[in-house]
Amino acid sequence: MPTITVGLDGSPQSVAAADWAAREAEQREAALCLLHAWEPPPHVTAPLAGVPAPGEIDREQAWAQTLLHETQSRLAHRHPGLPIGTRQTGDRPASALLAAADESDLLVLGSRGLGTVAGFLVGSVCRAVVARSTRPVVLVRAGERAQDEHLPDASGGTSTTTPYRDVLLGLDLDNPGDAVIGFAFDAARRRASGLRVVHGWSLPASYGYGAAMDVGLNEELAEQVRHALTDVLRPWRDKFPGVEVRAQAVIGGAGRHLVHASRDASLVVVGRSERHTPVGGHIGPVAHAVLQRAAAPVAVVPHD
Known part of the structure; x- marks a missing residue:
C-alpha cells in the first residue's frame, strides 16, 4: 500500500x-x-x-x-x-x-x-x-484548512462541498520533468479539478538588447514557446483526458506569476532538479519564490 x-x-x-x-x-x-x-x-x-x-x-x-x-x-x-x-x-x-x-x-x-x-x-x-x-x-x-482548497460557495464563504480549486503547475520547458508533470496531472485528476500550467520565458541574451524592442520578433518567439508548451503537454492530456488544462506562457520568471495564481489554487506543483553538489541539494529560483510566498500548499517534486 x-x-x-x-x-x-x-x-x-x-x-x-x-x-x-x-x-x-x-x-x-x-x-x-x-x-x-x-x-x-x-x-x-x-x-x-x-x-x-x-x-x-x-x-x-x-x-x-x-x-x-x-x-x-x-x-x-x-x-x-x-x-x-x-x-x-x-x-x-x-x-x-x-x-x-x-x-x-x-x-x-x-x-x-x-x-x-x-x-x-x-x-x-x-x-x-x-x-x-x-x-x-x-x-x-x-x-x-480543507475548505481553503475549494471554490467559494454561493455566499462567498468556503466549504468542502464545492469543487476543488485548480491545481497549479510551474513548468520549465528546458527541463520539464515527467515526474513533475505526472504529479500535477494526477493531483488534478484525483481532485476532479482543472490544471493551470504556467511557463515563464525570456528573450535569449544572444538576440541582444535591440531585439527586445522588435514587436514582431517577440510575437514570433512567443508563438514558438506556446507551440512547445502544447507539444510537451499533449501526451499528458491524452493520458488524463478528464483533466481540463489551461496553459499560459508568460514573459519573465514564472515565480511571481505562480505566487499570484496560488491564491486561487488548491495545490501548487513545482519541480526541483536533482543536482548533487558538495554542499547538498539545490532549490531553484522558481521553487524558492513559490515556497516563500505561495498562498496554497506547495508540492516540490524532484526530477532528473
Whole structure:
C-alpha cells in the first residue's frame, strides 16, 4: 500500500500538515504515518560524561508518545478506515525526515504561515529536506484548512462541498520533468479539478538588447514557446483526458506569476532538479519564490 509520511512536532503548522496529509492519504487510498523526530539539545547533555539527562529524555519521549497517540485518534475519528501508524525516532529531524521520505510516496511538512496570502516561513530543516529529498515533499502552512482548497460557495464563504480549486503547475520547458508533470496531472485528476500550467520565458541574451524592442520578433518567439508548451503537454492530456488544462506562457520568471495564481489554487506543483553538489541539494529560483510566498500548499517534486 502507498504511504504518506508527515512530520509531527505539536506546532500549529505540523497539525495543519497532518490534517492535509490525512485527506491526501484518503484520496490516494494510502496509509498515513505520523513521524516525530527529536534530537536531545546540548543543554540536556551532562557536561563531563557526555550522557543525555535521562529525566528530560523520558519526558520528551512521553510527550511525543502522547502527541502521536492523540493525533492518531483525532485523525482516525475524522477519517474512519484510514490506516494510520506512528513512529518516534531520536535521530536529527532532517536526517529522520529524509530517511522516512525514501520509504514513502510523499512527505508532508508544516511551515509557519506569514498571513492569509503571505506564504511560508521555511525553516532550516524544511529547506534541507526539500533540497535533498528523492521523493516529493509538500509544505503546508499553519492554519491551512480543507475548505481553503475549494471554490467559494454561493455566499462567498468556503466549504468542502464545492469543487476543488485548480491545481497549479510551474513548468520549465528546458527541463520539464515527467515526474513533475505526472504529479500535477494526477493531483488534478484525483481532485476532479482543472490544471493551470504556467511557463515563464525570456528573450535569449544572444538576440541582444535591440531585439527586445522588435514587436514582431517577440510575437514570433512567443508563438514558438506556446507551440512547445502544447507539444510537451499533449501526451499528458491524452493520458488524463478528464483533466481540463489551461496553459499560459508568460514573459519573465514564472515565480511571481505562480505566487499570484496560488491564491486561487488548491495545490501548487513545482519541480526541483536533482543536482548533487558538495554542499547538498539545490532549490531553484522558481521553487524558492513559490515556497516563500505561495498562498496554497506547495508540492516540490524532484526530477532528473
